[in-house]
Amino acid sequence: MREKMKTPDQTQFIRRIRTALGHAPDVTREARHLFAESPSDEDLQLQERIHRRAAEDRQALLERLIEAGKPINLNVTALPDVAYATAAILRLAAEKKPEWGEAKSIAAWRHPLIDRLNLVEALDRLQIPVHLTGPIPVDAGRAFDQAERERQRAEIIASFIGVTSADFCLADTATLVMRTRPGQPRSAALVPSIHIAVIHWDQILADMKELFALLRWDERYRPEGLSSYMSFISGPSKTADIEATMVHGAHGPREVHLFVVTE
Amino acid sequence: MSDISTEKYVEEAKRGIANTVLQKALVGLQDRFGRGTAEAYRRLPEGPDLRLKAHEIREKAIAHLDVLLEILAAKIRASGGYVYFAETAQAAVDYCLAVARRNNVRLVVKGKSMVSEEIGLNPALEAAGIEVVETDLGEYIIQLAGETPSHIIAPAIHKNRQDIADLFVQKLGIRRTTDPPALTQAARKALREKFLAADMGTSGVNMACAETGHITTVSNEGNIRMATTMPRVHVALMGMERIVARLDEYEIILRLLCRGAAAQTMGTYASYIGGPRRPGESDGPDEFHLVVIDNGRRRILADPQFREMLCCIRCAACLNVCPVYGKIGGHSYGFAYSGPVGAVVTPLLTGINRAKDLCCGETLCGACKDACSMNIDLPRMLLALREKLAYGDADWQVEPASRAEGLAYRGWSWLIRNRRIYELGLKLAAAGQQLLPQKKGMLRRLPPPVQGWTQSRDLHPLAEETFMERWRRTRKG
Ligand code: SF4
Numbered sequence: 001m002r003e004k005m006k007t008p009d010q011t012q013f014i015r016r017i018r019t020a021l022g023h024a025p026d027v028t029r030e031a032r033h034l035f036a037e038s039p040s041d042e043d044l045q046l047q048e049r050i051h052r053r054a055a056e057d058r059q060a061l062l063e064r065l066i067e068a069g070k071p072i073n074l075n076v077t078a079l080p081d082v083a084y085a086t087a088a089i090l091r092l093a094a095e096k097k098p099e100w101g102e103a104k105s106i107a108a109w110r111h112p113l114i115d116r117l118n119l120v121e122a123l124d125r126l127q128i129p130v131h132l133t134g135p136i137p138v139d140a141g142r143a144f145d146q147a148e149r150e151r152q153r154a155e156i157i158a159s160f161i162g163v164t165s166a167d168f169c170l171a172d173t174a175t176l177v178m179r180t181r182p183g184q185p186r187s188a189a190l191v192p193s194i195h196i197a198v199i200h201w202d203q204i205l206a207d208m209k210e211l212f213a214l215l216r217w218d219e220r221y222r223p224e225g226l227s228s229y230m231s232f233i234s235g236p237s238k239t240a241d242i243e244a245t246m247v248h249g250a251h252g253p254r255e256v257h258l259f260v261v262t263e
Numbered sequence: 264m265s266d267i268s269t270e271k272y273v274e275e276a277k278r279g280i281a282n283t284v285l286q287k288a289l290v291g292l293q294d295r296f297g298r299g300t301a302e303a304y305r306r307l308p309e310g311p312d313l314r315l316k317a318h319e320i321r322e323k324a325i326a327h328l329d330v331l332l333e334i335l336a337a338k339i340r341a342s343g344g345y346v347y348f349a350e351t352a353q354a355a356v357d358y359c360l361a362v363a364r365r366n367n368v369r370l371v372v373k374g375k376s377m378v379s380e381e382i383g384l385n386p387a388l389e390a391a392g393i394e395v396v397e398t399d400l401g402e403y404i405i406q407l408a409g410e411t412p413s414h415i416i417a418p419a420i421h422k423n424r425q426d427i428a429d430l431f432v433q434k435l436g437i438r439r440t441t442d443p444p445a446l447t448q449a450a451r452k453a454l455r456e457k458f459l460a461a462d463m464g465t466s467g468v469n470m471a472c473a474e475t476g477h478i479t480t481v482s483n484e485g486n487i488r489m490a491t492t493m494p495r496v497h498v499a500l501m502g503m504e505r506i507v508a509r510l511d512e513y514e515i516i517l518r519l520l521c522r523g524a525a526a527q528t529m530g531t532y533a534s535y536i537g538g539p540r541r542p543g544e545s546d547g548p549d550e551f552h553l554v555v556i557d558n559g560r561r562r563i564l565a566d567p568q569f570r571e572m573l574c575c576i577r578c579a580a581c582l583n584v585c586p587v588y589g590k591i592g593g594h595s596y597g598f599a600y601s602g603p604v605g606a607v608v609t610p611l612l613t614g615i616n617r618a619k620d621l622c623c624g625e626t627l628c629g630a631c632k633d634a635c636s637m638n639i640d641l642p643r644m645l646l647a648l649r650e651k652l653a654y655g656d657a658d659w660q661v662e663p664a665s666r667a668e669g670l671a672y673r674g675w676s677w678l679i680r681n682r683r684i685y686e687l688g689l690k691l692a693a694a695g696q697q698l699l700p701q702k703k704g705m706l707r708r709l710p711p712p713v714q715g716w717t718q719s720r721d722l723h724p725l726a727e728e729t730f731m732e733r734w735r736r737t738r739k740g
Contacts, residue, residue, distance in 0.1 A: 006333075006336075007346075007347070007348070009347060009348040009349070009350075009354075010333075010336060010346070010348045012348075012350070013332075013348035013350060013503075013555070013557065014329045014332065014333060014348075016350070016557070016561055017328050017329045017332070017503070017561065017564065018329045019565075020561045020562075020564040020565035021326065021328070021329065021564065021565075022565075023329075028330075028333075029327070029329060029330050030330075031327070031330040031331075031334065034323070034327055034330065034331070034473075034508040034509070035474055035508060035509060036509065043511075072531070100455075133545060135543045135544075135545075136542075136543050136544070136545055137543075138542045138543050148545065149545045149546070152545040152546070153545070153546065156546075157459060172528070173528050173529035175529055180541075180544060180547065181543075181544070182541075182542075182543030182544050182545075183543075185544065185545045185546040185547075186488070186492055186546060186547070187492055187493070187546045190485065190488050190489065190492060191489075191493075208514045208517070208518070209511075209514060212510045212511055212514055213511075215510070216474075216510055216511070225475060226475050226477055226535045226537060227537070228342055228536070228537045228538045228539070228540070228541050228544075228547070229491075229492075229534060229535065229536055229537070229547060230477070230534070230535040231488065231532065231533075231534050231535075232529070232532065232533040232534070233531070233532060234529045234530070234531050234532075235531055236531070237483070237484055237485035237531060237532075238483050238484065238531055239400045239401075239447060239483060239484045240417075240483075241399070241400040241401035241404065241417065241418075241419055241447075242400070242404075242419075242424055242427055242443040242446055242447065243288070243423055243424050243443060244288075244291060244292065244295065244417070244420075245443040247443050247444045247447040249447070249448070249451060250400055250447060250451060250483070250484035250485060250486065251398065251451060251454060251455070251458070251484050251485040251486045251488075251489050252484070252485025252488060252489070252531070252532065253485075
């Protein structure tokens, strides 16, 4: 029952705006000049720069990322391969205490890089259950869909650690960029007290300019665009609402760990 | 519309000045953010001039508001969202109520949104028997205290940790502590339950992007991500001017927003929301609604003198440098928007005569313009408002604020052009001033009707010999 059509409130509203702007109320105005039909020179240069990035440039970006993480309490660690990431996650899972209740469990995305961590097996040694957030089958019917979603929601709420990857990471601001898709719920990076993200170092970009140049013009990313919900996450949740004192862990994760695999 | 108390400006300002907790907080706030923001602009690769570019981007968007809003609405609908265009505050509130009723909503979690304060959403939902919980920590504190925000970004700035400790003991039943991390943890726990139980989440919109069809929200706490992810329904409220055409333009606005609001290079969370949960996804709301709100903005749009004000992104940088806000605090402004932005926007939205003290109270020092992330010429508009108050204005239904003042200035202008009478007047005044109360060679009080002038300052008495007299005397000698 989606309202696909213009509604009367919209027609009236837009007419009034046109009048206020001094235009004829019923003539739709040209919009094309406001947008771009092809990438600008700057966009092309940015794309070029990203594609040409050599190992030493990656290294430099990684260092920028580590630096930018420090003032915002984001722990960034470079690791030579995924086995190290698994070990690091294991250590955190063993050391850290759950914030709500006693039992430890972990929610992890279904994602090619996260799958390679073999978390279910690895954490079995600590007897910590890992809930994988698989995509929900689209044609399985309403009741099944609802039940599956409720189950995943409950598992994520119960988990003290959420493990995700990200689409990109922006070095200048230490920002994880995540687009939402089936199997990769955004709540896994939000509801658990500790968020662990694992990325490959070729996912590091310099800044938002590079990101937007890719999302707008690169054929690999353009079709998906920003998805229905794109998140930027720069460090743990924080607030300064009580006497301007900085406190971490307002509503989102209290800790964020980023493991960058440099294989 | 929500409660408006702009008429109590003078009274509230006095109270603010007498409030020592507030005074201390304001000094701290302006010290840190005022300077921090200026420094953050300087460190931009493009330098502070990026603000001029941003101004251009916003002006272009405002000049094409009709086109951009239609594109945004079409894209959001194509992604399965609903869009409603509300001409008035009442229409916006009614729409939210209808959505809540249709979805059997009992509990609403709110992300901080100044436009929701502007339209008075909370009281309306509460009147309908719906529990409404503010989730930004500062907003939560003032909601528990039954107060209103006193700063756009730091709403509870007027409360210290002792106030908050007492409040939490009373309302949340915790053991008393004045430790900010422990207080934050208490609120985190209480609000987590609300987030997980809520049926509907509401948010504002920091900026929408027409090209991609997304609205964006920015926060440090993560409350807005919670409120837009966990409940079944998400309603976003957007002032109709909060849009830019392209993503690369949005990039500039976001960078300036984070710097203007909190001297940060990036807020912790920025979310780009284009519609509800999609098939196969396990979280996100079933329904997404965008409410685009006019509520008087159209009149601002129609007046070239004030159209510039629609470039504002409510970053609050102007509050953090304003010498007047820095003394009287946010409550004096009597509406959702305080400081220099409030002094211009509130008269335009709620009536220029009604909110006349706001624009007359500012000093025209120009600090706000230099601090403004969008480089908006607030002092120019303050003057334009004062002009309307001096002479009246039919388009804005402004009555001249004081006929007596107008007459007095006309009299003065006549007097100084008539030299003899002027000098005679000076002589009389010099003789008359002997009768006024004096202290340390200063006049303490002027007689009515000009007593206001000496209410908070002393005045130098007129010299015994005027400049002209002295001139004549020394030239002769
Ligand atoms: S007037 Fe400028 S500084 Fe003040 S809130 Fe608006 S954009 Fe920010």
